[in-house]
Amino acid sequence: MKLFILLIFMFATAAVSYPAEKSKSGSSFIIMPSLFSDNMVLQQKAKVTFWGKANPGEPVSINASWGASANTKVKEDSTWMTKLTTKKAGGPYEVKIKIGDSTIIYKNVMLGEVWVCSGQSNMEMPLEGWPPENIVKNSAEEIAAANYPEIRLFTVARAVAVEPEFNCTGTWNECNPKTAAKFSAAAYFFGRKLFEDLKVPIGLIHSSWGGTKIQPWISAKYLSTFDDYNGVLAKIAASNGQIKRQQEWIRSHPVIDISKKPDTLQYENLDFGDSLCSKPDFDDSQWHTMNLPVYWESTEVGDFDGTVWFRKKIAIPKSWIGSKLILELGPIDDMDRTYVNGTFVGGMEKPGFWQTPRVYNITKELNTDSILTIAVRVIDNGGGGGIWGNGVAMKIHPESPIDSAQSISLSGEWRYLPVAEFINNKFYVYKIDNQEFFLKPKTDVSIGPNTPTMLYNGMIAPLIHYAIKGVIWYQGESNSDLASDYNNYNKLFPLMIKNWRADWKEGSFPFYYVQIAPWRYGDNSKSYVVRWAQCQTLSVPNTGMAVTLDIGDLNTIHPSDKQDVGLRLALWALAKNYHKKVFYSGPIYKSMKIENGKIILSFKYSGKGLVIKDWNGQTEFIIASKDKKFVKADVKVDGTKLIVYSHEVKHPVAVRYTWANAVAGTLFNKEGLPASTFKTDDWSE
16 A cells, blocks of 8 residues: 555655755856756757846856857846757767856766656656565666666655746756666666657656655646635645744754665664664653554644654563564554563664564563563654554564464554654654654644645756756656545646646647556556546546556556556657657547447457456456446457446346456557546546
């Protein structure tokens, strides 16, 4: 469930300020957005925008080694903007920016095709995956082969912001095994296919955040046209002062920056000045209580990433004293250090083990009293946090198989205290003696990555002047849970596309997206409604959809096959924007007619003909009459048409395909591309 909760709760709590490149020579003050750096790719054969900040009135000149130049003057508000003409793909080049007596020179600049790659965790998932549970197919081999110096990678650091930001954190890097391993797998495979077919430099700007809905990726201007969100937008505006006070309070605390540590060691042996919390005689009587198991986002802790201690004292039978015990806590999201009577008994301090049940041994030497103190320090680095899972999995019992049926449940009330808050690779450390976390200034609105407009402001607004060819998008899983989300997705998604195109001011640039894959969502989720909304969004001009009904994994919301995701997105671009003769879409429902008790379906993109592949004996078609009672349907291919019928339905009026969460695609064209989820009726859910 972590996408839904890696997914639904990847929250930060504060907007951040960003580093910007300043002048490398001279005394004039220059600030450039981080999008401009060595190794960048500029869109070929375009008028690309450069912008920055400097002293008002100073002259700005830009000279590129391919022969183009531009001039302007810094405005009174200290901002400037101008356009530079690029030529056909090539490089490397240099770009020199001179403002007053200061100069910045960007080296190893390429001209090529620039794409923005955005969404939630299936776009964010790096080429190395999130071991051990979430891996990319053939990851090791793909990483080793990722030597493409003319593909350039830029990852926008996660950031939320109450107002549109001038800048973001990130830098351009050449694609090699080291940089590709950390980069979006879906975006990498998309860019690699373009590079292989076009033989021009490719620039990929990756801006994603796992677990996020679509609402935070839309600006206030456009979301305000949707009445459902005017209330929260007004509350955000009214809470501006509160939010700033909270941010200042958080930043006033001691900081542990883990960004400089090796990835595999970032969370090991961190010292928050909290070692006393493991001791059996520590006084936790004033701590708040929480009923476990639970994700703490659903408790008073709220939208919080960071470190929380949990403590519980239990009485064990006298017959257990002096024997070896087994402590089971179920899965912990994400990392833990676990103590019994003040002694460390085990832990997992590397990311990726959020689904792994914790089972630790309590030695007979440690088990000397009828009262045991269990203390668990949990670190959540994003997504749902806490000791979660099934309450039955939380227990303590003797090691002996004879006695294992005798166990004491550990579910229920625990005392807890947050001791450090994690924001943008930094832990802000709170005192334990006065339970300082609970002194944090309150705000009337939760500020996090699922707060409407926050990711547009922090992760899209800083990009919108940068010239691009188009956008690829992979998101929707987090909008599958609430009726207000999945029923509105068919309006919100086109609204976001309209928003981005309008703000970029580059016309209706290509916008290609992935239809979310099947998975065993919860009973209240309707991912198929989101899939249908995504299909309907093809009515927006210059859009295209990569279907993944055949490459999902019902056991994980993060399917390993990102190669086909990138390939299918690239096919749209190659066909529509680069005029390559490739087939680029699976069948898309077009129309129906009823004849002799059967429904005959017609499709766009049926290619050389349709193909049905049974999935465990199911074709995933259902059919109904006017009574709206759907039953399994039989299907027959007739060239480019499909005949759907059932002996149980004499007078059919509607057909639906893959109208469930956990399904697999069975309808393809002969070119091998899968059909989209669809329904022929307009009945409500």
